[in-house]
Amino acid sequence: MSSKKHFVRSFCSGLIPKTAFTIGWMAVVAGVLSLSVTAAVTRDRAEANSARELGELLDTVESTVRIACFVEDQTLATEVVRGMLKNSKVLGVAIRANNRELARSYRASPGATDDIAEFSGLVKGGANGRLTRRVASPFNPEQTVGEIVLDPDPAAISQRVADDVKFVGLLLGAQWLVIGGGLLALVLFNVVRPIKIISDHLHRMDAELGERLSPPAGQDRTEIGRLVADINALASRLVAAIDHATEQTRQLQEAKERVDAQARQLEVKNAALARAVQVQEEVERIARHDLKTPLSSIAAVPALLRRGRRRSEEEEALLSMIENSAKRVLRMVSLSLDLFRMEEGAYAFQPKAVDIVALVLAVTRDLANEAQSRAVDIRISGHAPQTFVHAEEILCYSILANLLKNAVEAAPERTMVRISIEAGELVRLSIHNDGAVPLPVRASFFEKYATHGKSQGTGLGTYSARLMARVQHGELTMETSEMAGTTLVLELLPLPEGAVPSELPGAGSSVPTASSATAIPALRILLVDDDPDNTLIMKLFLPSPPLEVETAGNGRDAVEACRRRRPDVIFMDLEMPVMDGCEALQWIRALQAERGDAPSKIVAFSAHDDEASRRRSVAAGFDLHLSKPSSQGEILALLAGTKARCGNTDVLPEAAPTTTVWVDEDLFEAIPGFLESRRTLVALVRQSLASGNRESVRQLAHKLTGSFGMYGFVRAAQICRELEDKHRSADPGWLARQVDALERHLTHVAVRSRTGVRGVSTDNNRG
Amino acid sequence: MKSVKKKILVIDDDEAVLGYLQKKIGYLYDLVLTTEPGLALDFAVREEPDLILCDIDMPDIDGGEISRNFLKCEFTRSIPFAYLTGFVSPSEVRELRGNVGGRHGIAKATPAPEMIQTIEQLLR
Secondary structure (H helix, E strand, O other), X not given: OHHHHHHHHHHHOOHHHHHHHHHHHHHHHHHHHHHHHHHHHHHHHHHHHHHHHHHHHHHHHHHHHHHHHHHOOHHHHXXXXXXXXXXXXXXXXXEEEOOEEEEEEXXXXXXXXXXXXXXXXXXXXXXXXXXXXXXXXXXXXXXXXXXXXEEEOHHHHHHHHHHHHHHHHHHHHHHHHHHHHHHHHHHHHHHHHHHHHHHHHHHHOOHHHOOOOOOOOOOOOOHHXXXXXXXXXXXXXXXXXXXXXXXXXXXXXXXXXXHHHHHHHHHHHHHHHHHHXXXXXXXXXXXXXXXXXXXXHHHHHHHHHHOOOOOOHHHHHHHHHHHHHHHHXXXXXXXXXXXXXXXXXXXXXXXXXXXXXXXXXXXHHHHHHHHHHOOOEEEEEOOOXXXXXXXXXXXHHHHHHHHHHHHHHHOOOOOEEEEEEEOOOOEEEEEEEOOOOOHHHHOOOOOOOOOOOOOOOOOOHHHHHHHHHHHOOOEEEEEXXXXXXXEEEEEEOEOOOOOOOOOOOOOOOOOOOHHHHHOOOOOEEEEEOOOHHHHHHHHHHOOOOOOEEEEEOOHHHHHHHHHHOOOOEEEEOOOOOOOOHHHHHHHHHHHHHHHOOOOOEEEEEEOOOOHHHHHHHHHHOOOEEEEOOOOHHHHHHHHHOOOOOOOOOOOOOOOOOOOEEEEOHHHHOOHHHHHHHHHHHHHHHHHHHHHOOHHHHXXXXXXXXXXXXXXXXXXXXXXXXXXXXXXXXXXXXHHHHHHHHHHHHHHHOEEEEHHHOOOHHHHHHHO | OOOOOOEEEEEOOOHHHHHHHHHHOXXXXXXXXXXXXXXXXXXXXXXXXXXXXXOOOOOOOOHHHHHHHXXXXXXXXXXXXXXXXOOOOHHHHHHOOOEEOOEEEEEOOOOHHHHHHHHHXXXX
């Protein structure tokens, strides 16, 4: 039911029915309008025609009636009246002559049944269109002899008019039907139907499959044809635009997939890199700790063996071999780690006075055999007995060894390698040989992995040499040609003015002497290391007496040892099982602060010798960071500067006049200002104490505790913490003495930049 | 490649503390420092820091009150907050598992690398 309704509704709303209905409705309205106008006009004309016909009838009979009225002939008049009544439109006629009625007759009609009625009807009819014609004398037209009174029959006239109107209406209606129908058909067939066809076709058309509209037959050149062409063109453009957009979307999708794939690849690579870095770190750790620790033990053994009895020459040679080999391997390990740090920009340059001439001589000696076998002579010219540079000995040695070895290898047989040293604004060392650097490697001579003609060349030699020169604020350059040979020029910083080389850097370690041992105070030493070999070597290094040496295998044992008895100096390894060095340090510091013991000098003794490790150690609260291996001389020099102290005293711990606070390089410049501001605060503490304002004492002491702790003034922080804790309970005298101790400490404390510490001996020599 | 520095608001009445932090962690973070604890809240609302480090013992207004004020204010409630204090030592903070007075705590004497590590955890 509903579908039927729907069909009807959709049909009614279609283009053709709507158009047909509209045109039909307009035709009906126009027809009705034209019919009413035509009927009105036709009625008027029919009425006018009737009046004209009656007038003509009167004209026809007028001459006869003139004679009848003139002679007053009733018979003639009656005959005329009868004749006139034959006209259907005439209802009644009367002829009068000189106020005498000659003849009169009325047609019988429903409205006139008797004479009176006829008369009155006549009178009435006169009012309704009665015609009166004056009749003149046949001889004198001016003389009236009678009149004709004619009453028209309205019913007959009406009937006639109605007939006329009906006829004309029918005619017009038929004409309208023909014209309207034709018009409708024309519009429907020529306009509406083609549009309907196009519409239906368009509705079904799939433009993307290439379907297009075709114009209805015969409409090619009409507006409809042009409309179809326009629609087709529009469809083509739209399809092209959609195709373009689809293509772009597809390309975007592909690009996205490619990027995704690349991102996945990158992730994989990143993961691989992370693994590589992990492996590298692991290797580094092994190299540093697991390799260096035993190596340093080996290197230290010959020195220990030399003590006591004299060795034979052969034994001495073997000992030297062990010592030198171990040290060389240690140097190689350290240098490889340093190179890595240099590349990372994390290497901390710590220059000393280095005699470059002595180094050149040492390297030359090492190369003497090789030079001889190649028939190459090494000649050093233009140098003073000593020329100092501001550099690191190990780096300089490494550069020179590399460059000279290269020069000897590259020099043609029976030629000379010339070395010259000039001191000036920079110390300039040039090494010349007659060979030329092969063309293929000239441009990349200093690049990493650039090598030529050497079966075992890593391509790292010249690269690392330049890296090391630059790290020392110097430069390494090369000039080469077939004619002039090759010259490498190493430039290094001279010793700053005023700096005096304190000690000639020797190739071997300083041999401990009996005199250095006698300068050692009687100290209690605690060695904390999980490596028994290391502990053994260290123990052998430390003369007992005067030293009293105790050992511990890990941090926890160390804390226990401190609980039993306070050591003066603790050498603490950092990486240990059970409890590591940093944690043990915290425990020991806390323990000693709690007991009121003077804090032990705790030295971080570690295979890590890089800057970050030093920084960490000092930041963690160690007094010093000493890197393994350290020579016996270094260790004894450190101990020589340490005073023995009686622990467990009831008196207040006074700050040692020479207490040293190690601060990070970046804080160093801020220290004078910091100490000044702290002294002001300490003065305020004293004032508050004098005025009895203990809360103010607490607040100020608290402020001092926090800031001293931050800047690494452990002792000062400790005193302030005690002030803070006991501000209420302690007697004023005790508090005042604490403030005295703090002031004394601040007056005498020596602040050192941590970066100055590499070997303790240097520090001691300078200090 | 490196992202924009995280912003840290530090409230401490001692300029030496602020100077220390500027030297030690200033190269890693964008530090906004104030020695006026009374203005801290206004500062925090204006600067929208990623972390607030606040001393506890200060004149006029203490760290606890500042902390409460930050919690009350809808703009600062969600900003990580930690006390930077001399009341506790680094080992005490460790024993307290980093909790000082109900909030995160960092001892002033904490070594800089460890302090940075803690700050990074708080910023996460």
